[in-house]
Amino acid sequence: MQKLSEFVSRRELFVNLTLRELRSKYKRSILGWTWSLLNPLTSMAIYAVVFGVFLGVDPPKGDPSGLSNFAMYLLCGLLPFNFISNGLNGGMLSLLGNANLVKKVYFPREIIVAANTASWLVSFLIELGVLAVALAFFGNVVVLWIPLILLLVLIELAFVTGLALILAPVTVYFRDLQHLLGLVLQVWFYTAPIVYTMGLVEDQLGTTGWKITLYNLNPLVRFVEAFRNVFYDMRFPPLADIAYLVGVSGGVLFLGLFVFGRLDRRLAEEL
């Protein structure tokens, strides 16, 4: 509770650190902010060509939107994944990168991690905005869905922040976690229907039974599906999915704050 009021009183610091992350990210690059759009667009192009053209994955028909476009289908899943991936990669190094601050000034160190996540949140929102514009060309106008989209983003933000709060201090103790995270993210990417469709999974694992249940427990699967429901299909995600994500994300965030609070004590010595 005391932490919370401290955090509130240092909110300007949080904003300033977030701005620093954002400003420094693309400073001194000619294209500047455009890079934050080029990255997902490039991955989208690669996956669309490889999976959509060469491997011939059929884009599923959006229900009820009727949209059928593999690139759009892909992007709806890729963007939520990228937010997790960027948020964790940046977050886990945030304390190491700000070692000097941690060692020389006191403020709630959660702010450093949170500022990093917040900077990626801004990128995520911009990307989603571009996606919404692109979808509009194909007939999916998601304007009315914005409150729901923001809710999903908020839930995912809690998830990413919680994981980053665990990873950041642990990485201070075990520096090679950063390499491990790269591997984990690579595996995680293919455990969710991003480049392939949910239909293919159900063909293999069935629509009921423990296998598909296990598959569906993966929060990334539920995030990808929920975003796709809204953006691609233009329908309300199953309430059970949202409830599950709220539960998991809330739990992860709580765990993150707890772990961070425990490891926080000796951070200044270990850095």
Add this chain to the structure above:
Amino acid sequence: MGEAAIAVDGVWKRFRLYHERNQSLKAAVMRGGRAKYEEFWALKDVSFEVTPGTTFALVGQNGSGKSTMLKCLAKILRPDRGTTRIEGKMSALLELGAGFHPELSGRENVFLNGSILGLTKRELEQRFDDIVGFAGLEQFIDMPVKNYSSGMYVRLGFSVAINVDPDVLLIDEVLAVGDEEFQRRCLERVAELRAAGKTIVVVTHSLPVVRSLCDEAVWLEHGGVREIGKADQVADSYLGQVHLDMQAGVQANPHRPTGQVRITGLELLDEQGRLASGVATGDRVTFRLHYEAADPVRNPVFSFAVHTTDGVLVSGPNTKEAQVPLEKIEGTGHVDLTVDHLMLLLGSYDLTGECTDDTITHSFDRMHRALRFDVHPGTPHETFGGLVSFDGRWSLTEE
């Protein structure tokens, strides 16, 4: 109890000294999870209180725990046992320009650094012109900080730091680096804050600072409290101990006798022949080196070196070049170098003493920068920088 601005109660702080750092998972798994480390108590049951509106010094030798104590007060480190309590808004100046980002402009960094130190945006906007003006960087404020010289960088950091307006200010002596001008401003600002009734805690080596600026002091030794009291008294007993250590030859500095001659102590004596830690420009002083030679040594050469604290050699006289005949020494004794008018200017200096053979290539023993002493303004009175006075005579001739 309730009226103390700072209350430190039974603080213990432990550090881990790792033998082999476990910074990879593989190493951690191979070793069964735990890295081997030794525990080291940096602070042992430290308690003291600081009265509001006073200036309090933490003194002690390197490794005595004074910086650790300051970091505990600043909440950067957490004590393992005991509590620290600070009344009111606290600000700690342990580093200038904390969080400066090289790619961002000076303006952006002022706001960033200011908010790190706890200033709000409103306060920063009000003080922005003062900050930039004080640093003298009006023309450069929109330039990325990476293009600043190191002096500009420090000035900007300092300028933000002194505009923090807390009830309790913690200052590390690292702030006292920089040129003369900069140090003077720093001290002036501390004096201003003191006059404004702020509570200040300062960590320092410099006894003149303790005497002139501080009301009370605590002397830490090996992590424990050795003495608490009036700043003058603590400074006196601290100084006494430093000299005792010196004479006992237990100085922690590199000391590598090769056998024949051992240097057992270095001293600085004032005009009256008393031990001194500080002298004034123009004073008559004596540098004294105590030695011990177990066996007779022929043609030894003794030398002194005086360095500034940042390592510039100011002078390095020796007995050979001075053509002082020393045919043989045996047993114990001391060598004096008497200087009629010490021409060093305001600052802190380190004294090194060495004994070598006749060729000055083979060192019997050396006490490297083992004695630090301060020089205060004296006669000639020159306070505009530099290391030595020429003690010259001015004249004006109209033609």
